[in-house]
Amino acid sequence: MKRLDVVVIGELNIDLVLWGVPLPEYEKEKLAEDMRFTMGSSSAITAHNLAALGTRVGFIGKIGADTFGDFMVKELSRAGVDTSGIVRDERVKTGATVVLANPPKKALLTYLGAMAYLSIDDINWDIVAQARHLHLGGFFLQPSIRNDVARVFARAREMGLTTSLDTNWDPEEQWGEDLLRALEFTDIFLPNEDEAMRIARAGTVEEALERLGERVPVVVIKQGAKGATLRAGNVRIFGPAFQVTPVETTGAGDSFNAGFLHSYLKGEPWDECLRFGNLCGAVAVTALGGTGAFADKEQLKARMESILGKR
Numbered sequence: 001m002k003r004l005d006v007v008v009i010g011e012l013n014i015d016l017v018l019w020g021v022p023l024p025e026y027e028k029e030k031l032a033e034d035m036r037f038t039m040g041s042s043s044a045i046t047a048h049n050l051a052a053l054g055t056r057v058g059f060i061g062k063i064g065a066d067t068f069g070d071f072m073v074k075e076l077s078r079a080g081v082d083t084s085g086i087v088r089d090e091r092v093k094t095g096a097t098v099v100l101a102n103p104p105k106k107a108l109l110t111y112l113g114a115m116a117y118l119s120i121d122d123i124n125w126d127i128v129a130q131a132r133h134l135h136l137g138g139f140f141l142q143p144s145i146r147n148d149v150a151r152v153f154a155r156a157r158e159m160g161l162t163t164s165l166d167t168n169w170d171p172e173e174q175w176g177e178d179l180l181r182a183l184e185f186t187d188i189f190l191p192n193e194d195e196a197m198r199i200a201r202a203g204t205v206e207e208a209l210e211r212l213g214e215r216v217p218v219v220v221i222k223q224g225a226k227g228a229t230l231r232a233g234n235v236r237i238f239g240p241a242f243q244v245t246p247v248e249t250t251g252a253g254d255s256f257n258a259g260f261l262h263s264y265l266k267g268e269p270w271d272e273c274l275r276f277g278n279l280c281g282a283v284a285v286t287a288l289g290g291t292g293a294f295a296d297k298e299q300l301k302a303r304m305e306s307i308l309g310k311r
Helices: 042-052 067-079 146-158 177-183 193-200 206-212 252-265 270-284 297-310
Strands: 006-009 013-019 034-039 055-065 082-089 096-103 106-115 131-136 162-165 217-222 225-233 235-240
Touching: 006 042, 006 252, 013 067, 013 106, 034 042, 034 067, 042 055, 042 067, 042 131, 042 252, 055 067, 067 082, 067 096, 067 235, 082 297, 106 206, 131 146, 131 252, 146 162, 146 177, 193 206, 193 297, 206 217, 217 252, 225 270, 252 270, 270 297
Parallel strands: 006 055, 006 131, 013 096, 055 082, 131 162
Antiparallel strands: 013 034, 096 106, 217 225, 225 235
């Protein structure tokens, strides 16, 4: 029996969330209604929330030898994530994102820091071998590894793992060939609808689903407050979202990933994977930060029961 259910490879940075913020202007000061210093980055949020759900998770990434890096490791460890695969590099700084949140919208300003230097050479393959599944997030924010993701996934498959990928937004808006190569070795692809349409060069979600489904066995397109749509071969399923009043939306898609993969690794059918992914996405937006609603397991259970009781 494998020691881990999933190993996550990806970025590690902190979020400074400023809530209730009007768009800033140069030379003018604006006031926020609230703030939170919290774990950021797609991969870390997915890993943290997977562990909070009871999945056995390991993490591979890079941080600086600094306070932000210490914070990220501490928060992942507190959730139950195996952090032995995280590399500390004294030559770089752990990255950070300032989140300007004014629900339902937000703006992000990111300093990549150490995540820009994570490479295939940093991967501890002994840890990968202990898992059943490999997930990589933040594809476009990791320039030193993105060209090698196809190789990483191919090797993981040879070792008997299944693979999943979430790209996040491409700041350069190129949606390049390196991603298409990676998709050849991806079992589950988890973009949101804007990302999916740009990657597929499609005008609609349905067209994107069709084109991406020709490359990847399972495509799940996240559609925010509407829900999510899945294609697995000839099977197409739409899962409606749970309706909640959002406090702040950072990490909603990453939390969907956590819920979906948690159910997938339990062997649940696709409709249940969608349902639980949507539930976790809804839970995430009821608190500040991508992991705020998942930090306490009793409160997490109560939040889920409250949302389920409203449907």
